[in-house]
Amino acid sequence: MGNIKISLAGDLGSGKSTVGRILSEKLGAEVYSTGTIQRAIAAEMGMTTLELNKYSETHPEIDDKIDDGLRALNQKAADVIIDSRMAWHFVPDSFAVYMAADPAVSAARIMNAGRESEPFSNLEEAIRSIAARRQSEMQRYFQLYGVNIKDLENYDYVIDTSYIPPETVAEHILAHFEKYGKSEPFARYELSARRLLPCLNGEGGPAFFEKGGAYFIAAGEEKIAAALCAGEPLVACVRADNVPDGAEKGCTAEKIAAWNKRTGAGAELPAAGQC
Numbered sequence: 001m002g003n004i005k006i007s008l009a010g011d012l013g014s015g016k017s018t019v020g021r022i023l024s025e026k027l028g029a030e031v032y033s034t035g036t037i038q039r040a041i042a043a044e045m046g047m048t049t050l051e052l053n054k055y056s057e058t059h060p061e062i063d064d065k066i067d068d069g070l071r072a073l074n075q076k077a078a079d080v081i082i083d084s085r086m087a088w089h090f091v092p093d094s095f096a097v098y099m100a101a102d103p104a105v106s107a108a109r110i111m112n113a114g115r116e117s118e119p120f121s122n123l124e125e126a127i128r129s130i131a132a133r134r135q136s137e138m139q140r141y142f143q144l145y146g147v148n149i150k151d152l153e154n155y156d157y158v159i160d161t162s163y164i165p166p167e168t169v170a171e172h173i174l175a176h177f178e179k180y181g182k183s184e185p186f187a188r189y190e191l192s193a194r195r196l197l198p199c200l201n202g203e204g205g206p207a208f209f210e211k212g213g214a215y216f217i218a219a220g221e222e223k224i225a226a227a228l229c230a231g232e233p234l235v236a237c238v239r240a241d242n243v244p245d246g247a248e249k250g251c252t253a254e255k256i257a258a259w260n261k262r263t264g265a266g267a268e269l270p271a272a273g274q275c
Contacts, residue, residue, distance in 0.1 A: 004029050004079040004086070006177060007087030009149065010099030012130045013106025014097040014161045015169060019099065020083045029079035034066050041065075050129050053136040063144060085149050086141065095177050098155040099169065102162040102195055103127055103213065152189070152210065152239065156180060160215075162194040164233045172234075187236035191215055193228045195266055197237065198259040199251040200243070207240040211248040214269055218243060228263040 004027055008016045024031045039211060041062065042052040056062040068102050070090035073080060088096035101109075107126035120126035141149050152158050157176045161169050172190060179186040189208070196208060202219035209218050217224060218240035227235045256267055 003077055004177075005073070005082065005091060005094035006080075006173065007091055007096050008082060008093040008099060009085045009088055009097065009155065010161075011101045011103075011106055012134055013109040014099035014187075015109065016083045016099055016165050019161075019169050019173070020081045020168040021174065022166055023081045026170065027079060027081070029081050030083045031083065032069065032073060033083040034070065035083055036070075036179075037066055048129075050133045050136070053133050053140070057140050057143075060144065063140070068215065077099065085137065086145070086147075088154050089145060089147055095157070095180050096155045097173055098152060098158045100158060100160045100162070100191070102192075103131065112153040121260065156188070157186070158189045160190065160195060162192045163194060164192075168233070184190035187205060189237045189239060190234040191237050193224055193232060193235045194265050194267060196224055196237075196265075197251045197269065198255050200247060202240070206235050206237040208237045209238045209240045209243040209247070214248070216248050216251055218247075225259075225263050228265050 005107075006023060006029075008020055008023075010016055017035060018029050020033065023029065038052065039049060042049050045052065045055075047055065051061070058257040066084075067086065067090060070082070070084060070087055073082060074091045074093065075086075082091060082094060084090075087094055104123065104127060107120075107130055108122055110130065111120050111123065111126050119134055120129060138149055141147055147154070157173065157180075157257050159169060159172055176186050191208060197214060197216050198221060199209075199216040200218045201221045204219045206220035208215050220237075224235055237256070252270070256269070259265060
C-alpha cells in the first residue's frame with residue numbers, strides 16, 4: 001500500500017478532531033483539518049461557525065478556499081489524516097470514514113470544547129444550532145457539488161462514536177484500515193446498540209436503515225438485544241435494502257418503551273429539528 005490517507009467525515013461533535021490527532025500520532029501522519037480552517041475564518045470575520053455557513057451559501061469563495069487545499073491532497077505523496085466533510089469526494093483514494101454521533105452527545109461535546117466560534121448558553125440551544133448548521137452544510141454541498149454528505153454509501157466505514165472513547169474509535173478505524181489495505185472483508189457499519197430503534201424484525205443478522213438521523217432495526221433484533229444485555233458498545237450491521245416507505249412509523253413509543261424495559265437501552269427517537 002502507498003501513502004496513508006484516511007479521511008474523517010461525520011456528524012458535528014462526533015470527535016473527528018480528537019480521533020484525527022490520535023491517528024496522526026499512531027501512524028506518524030500529518031493532519032489536515034478543514035474544521036480548524038473554517039473556525040479560523042469565522043473568527044477572523046467575527047462570525048460564529050453557523051453564521052459563516054449561512055454566509056458561505058451565497059459566497060462560494062469560502063468553500064473554494066477550503067476545497068483547493070483538499071484537491072491538492074489527492075496528488076500529495078504524504079501520510080495524512082484528513083478531517084473534512086468533503087475529503088471522500090475530493091480525495092477519492094483515501095479510506096473514507098464516517099463518524100456518527102447522537103445529537104445530544106454531539107451538542108454536549110461541542111459545548112464542553114468551549115470554542116469561541118461556537119458559543120451556546122444551554123444544551124437545547126446547542127442542539128438546535130448544530131442541526132441548523134448541519135442542514136446549511138448539506139444544502140450548500142448539494143448545490144455546489146451535487147452530493148449528499150449524509151449518504152452513508154459515500155463511505156468505506158461508518159462507526160458510531162456516541163458512547164465509546166476516542167481511543168477506541170481510533171483502534172477500530174486502524175483495524176478496518178488495515179483490512180482495507182489488504183483487501184480483506186470487514187464490517188462496514190459498526191453502530192451503537194443503544195441508538196438502534198426497534199422497528200422491523202426481519203431474518204438474518206443485524207441490519208438497519210436510517211431515516212431523519214435515527215437508526216432503525218430492520219433485522220437481527222435478538223442479536224442486538226443480546227449485545228445490549230452484554231454491554232457491547234458497538235454492533236456490526238449491514239444496511240438493509242428495499243425497506244418499505246414509511247417503515248419507521250412502526251417504531252412507536254410503546255415499542256420503544258418495551259424495548260428499553262427489555263434491554264435497558266434508554267433508546268428514544270430524536271426530537272424534531274435535532275438531525
